[in-house]
Amino acid sequence: MNSQSTNHQTLKEYYGHILGGTKDLKTNACCSDPFSMPTHVRAILNQIDPAITDRFYGCGSPIPSALEGCRVLDLGCGTGRDSYILASLVGEQGQVIGIDMTDEQLMVATGHIPSMMEKFGFHQPNIDFRQGYIEDLQTPGIEDNSMDVVISNCVINLSPHKEEVFREIFRVLKPGGELLFSDVFAGQRIPAPLKDDPVLMGECLSGALYIEDFRRLLTGLGYPDYRLLSASPITIANQQIEEKIGNIDFQSLTVRLFKLDNLEDICEDYGQVAIYNGTVAEFPHFFQLDDHHRFINGKPMLVCGNTAAMVQDTRYGRHFTVHGDRKTHYGPFNCLPTATDNGPDCTTTGGCC
Incomplete structure (x- = not known):
């Protein structure tokens, strides 16, 4: 079994079986504050079924504006909290696709489509959940230049091959399309012995990108200008895990990028x-x-x-x-x-x- 498969199996076990809900998280890295959301987004969040929100593991609110009629892809959608917020915002003429690798989470997301569409007053579902990996969006059928927006909430850190993730994102985005994502970033490179720790991995810490490596990765792909929307320090609030990670500092960042070929x-x-x-x-x-x-x-x-x-x-x-x-x-x-x-x-x- 290769390293990517091992990583995926570890995460499927962590998010599918070890974590029964947000209360089971061992740190606060994957806990976003709903009051950081804009008022109109909080209003939609209040409509979402508790079974969905109780198993939410995000670290921000990567919900862009001006979404009416858009096609939006949610990478690592989990039980679908952000996907359903997006579904409300794109309207009945828009479309949202959620991708996740964990069957247990997708069962929750898919099972609530009828009730959520009824709450939104939509006659036809505008949301679709698919099993897949964020390093390979071709297998779940995401075509080139097909998405107006891609979002992700504290998921890209979980991938062992982040360059593949960003290549796929820019492949599926339309020219001028937007990537808006929240994730955990580190102030230094994570030492190799910590990268395979299943708890640190599942808690979104061991896979955190060093911010300068992120900048270099994007520049290498031809996208040299990303924009920071918000930044907040992460306090681990777990003495045992704090002792493991030592002096590494973590931040939750929300980042915006565009698929534009004329950026300097x-x-x-x-x-x-x-x-x-x-x-x-x-x-x-x-x-x-x-x-x-x-x-x-x-x-x-x-x-x-x-x-x-x-x-x-x-x-x-x-x-x-x-x-x-x-x-x-x-x-x-x-x-x-x-x-x-x-x-x-x-x-x-x-x-x-």
């Missing part, structure tokens, strides 16, 4: 200006692209070439007016956050700091 590895200045039109229904007053780009409705904002592409050449384009193009280059773009954003220091988040 640093922010470049082309004199472009972006204006948010206030037309995303959930956010009439502002649109938060990342941790230091909050677009106020109607207010012109100077942006680098990468940011201009993200709000112009994606599904968000209908909600923005962008002035200027890339015909004239003015040098590097100063994208340092202001003192009123996230502090005086710039934390690098891919191409745009």
Whole structure:
């Protein structure tokens, strides 16, 4: 049995049999705070059957905006909590596909389709759950350039072959499509002896990506600019596990990427200006692209070439007016956050700091 198969079997056992619910987790790494969700998402969460939410193991809220009519893929959907939130947001004309490798979790997700569709008032199901592995999305039938959005909630860390995961994500995304995911990241590389520990693996710690290796991985795949939406430190709250991991620091990050072929590895200045039109229904007053780009409705904002592409050449384009193009280059773009954003220091988040 190869290492990937061994890893999958360990995780199937952990999530299928050892964990009976969120209460059985040994750390707080896979416990997201529902109050960190936007109000409109919390309202949907309140409609979801408790049997689904009681076995939720996410570390964030990777639910994007402007989803009406979209095709969305949820990697590692588990019992389907986020998938059902997405199903409500895409509407009856949209589609959500959830992929998971654990049969026990998929049984819960699939079994609640009729009741959840009734709660949403949909005449036909707009959601489909499939067994599969996130390193191989071809086997469950996810075609090239077929998805508007891909999300994942604390699952990519579980894969032993993360480059394969990201290759598959960018294969299935449409040009201009969005990847939004929450996951556990580490401040240093995880030592080899810890990587195979079944508890650390199941608790989303031993597979956490070192943030700089994540940046290098994306750059190697041709996507040099990712955006950070939120970051929060993870406190393990388990003395035995804390002793195992030593001084390694972990964070829960929510990250946004786009399948765009014109992104540069640093922010470049082309004199472009972006204006948010206030037309995303959930956010009439502002649109938060990342941790230091909050677009106020109607207010012109100077942006680098990468940011201009993200709000112009994606599904968000209908909600923005962008002035200027890339015909004239003015040098590097100063994208340092202001003192009123996230502090005086710039934390690098891919191409745009």
